[in-house]
Amino acid sequence: MLESLPLVLKDLLQRAVMTFLPGWAESWVSALISAGAIVAIFGLLFGIVTVLERKGLARMQNRYGPNRVGIPLTSIRMAGFGQFLADGIKALTKEDLVPSRADRVVHFLAPVVMVIPAVLALAVIPFGRSHVAVELEAGLLFFFAVGSATELAVFMAGWSSRNKYSLLGAMRAIAQMLSYEVPLVLAVVPVVMAAGSLSLVRMVEAQAAAGSGWMGWYVATPWGLVGFILFLAAALAEANRSPFDLPEGESEIVAGYFIEYSGFKFALFFLGEYLGLFAALSLAVTLFLGGWLPPAAALAWLPSWFWFFLKLLLLIGLAIWIRGSWPRLRVDQLMGLAWKFMLPLTLTNLVGFVLWWHVPSGWLRWIVCGGLVWITYFGLAHSLLASRGWAPRHYRLVE
């Protein structure tokens, strides 16, 4: 019952709309309802996550965070979870400033272009057993193709604002997103090879077939674990999340590429960034954490979409935790991490994946595959560390 609830709702809505529309409109109505559902659900998730993030970060700094706004005109506070509505109303009613020398058309389009790819990318993610808006044979390819359109939006915003900080932020964003696209895609390649398909639905099915419960998830293999961690790091960078939030860099370039945006356009950028994060983390869930699969067969009575969103929320929680804990990287460190560290590791991981299929199963292949990545990791880390000449300092005159 719960399992098919979204489908039943959609069916009811579709039938209700089709009573006064001609037959040929059926496929359009169906597509629009799916799109509307994605926008509504992830829009709501966005609102809730902004509150959760503010509360979580506050607690990490021993503060309360938002805890007042609840239902208007009553004294019900809902622990502050009405905050995002208040924020939305504020953003809507604020003055919309456009710099007088900005390129008005591009300046207007940039926030829209920012949100659309994220929504498109979410369309191919299977949220449940049969809950996928568009079942594409090359879903993964489509995901990365539309995902890279975000860079365009960022650069449009930075360029059209005619502001030095905007442009600096946009330049940083382009460099960062292009660099991290490489490890991001390479970290996924083993999964594609293991599942033998580019379809995200097929990948989840492959994980269901690979073993019982969580044992079948790709994260439970050495190459999957390494791929998952690398993917997560690259995804945070792609989504401009801390510790890779250089394009915004409040302390250096004020707000980066959206410094000249106010009111609802600013809110759209905010939404676009979060939707991008949700899309990237949803992909991580689908590829490595078994998508909508329950962790054990005994827990299958809970609906599949519940498991998907639970995993997604856990990963979002991890992203918030990381944001509250780690400082921002410098530009050269950021580039070094992508090209000197993550790229070689993803390549080694590919080799490890190949070995995984040629070494007889058992503990030996864990040692071989894991050891290979482990050795590369330490070799890389140490040679990079040594090339910087870092060592504990000795103060001659003090000791």
Added chain:
Amino acid sequence: MDGRTGFAAAIWYGWLMLGEGLAKGLWVTARNFIGSYLSEERLVTVQYPEERRSLPEATRSFPFLVYDGDDPVTGLRCVACKICEAECPPQCIYIVKDKVKKPDATGKLQNQPLIFDIDISVCMSCQICVEVCPFDAIKMDVAYEWSTLDRFEGLLLHKEQLSKPNSYYHKIHPAEAAEVDARLAAARARAAAKSSGSSARPVGVGAATPGSAAARPGAATE
């Protein structure tokens, strides 16, 4: 350990410390996160409108005018000398002298302000007006809840709003007010002693004037 240098040292310390900083960061925030739910003491936030922190003695917000006794018009210490108006850096004081004079605390006729306005939206709480006033007539207030829907008239304080009794001054800055009262009393006693022949006027006019001129507490200032 000390003999290692360069590459060897990097490897040695790298083994020990690779990623340690990241883990430490996560650990600290995780402890704060959970701890803040377990013990209220960790939380430094004051839940403002319901809960207020008591203000330290030296708090200051905006100036107000002190008057002695019960009547804000006759008791007003200000003599409209306009020194504060001239000295205020952002020029937010506006004074118009009254044509009618009034007797001050010692009975001497003095000028009085007809208009005394302070625009607290401009005031920067520098306390210079207080420092320069020779009559101890203007002091710093501690009221800070000045939010208003009218940012022009609502933040332009007139003489009537600015005048507050000496007892209020004693309430908000006890040590400082006692010191001022003692100083004023001493000055009046000296003046009374100089004007020979005439019997000493009553000196204590302030609400809490210490009895003797010798009782001036030199160390009362913060």
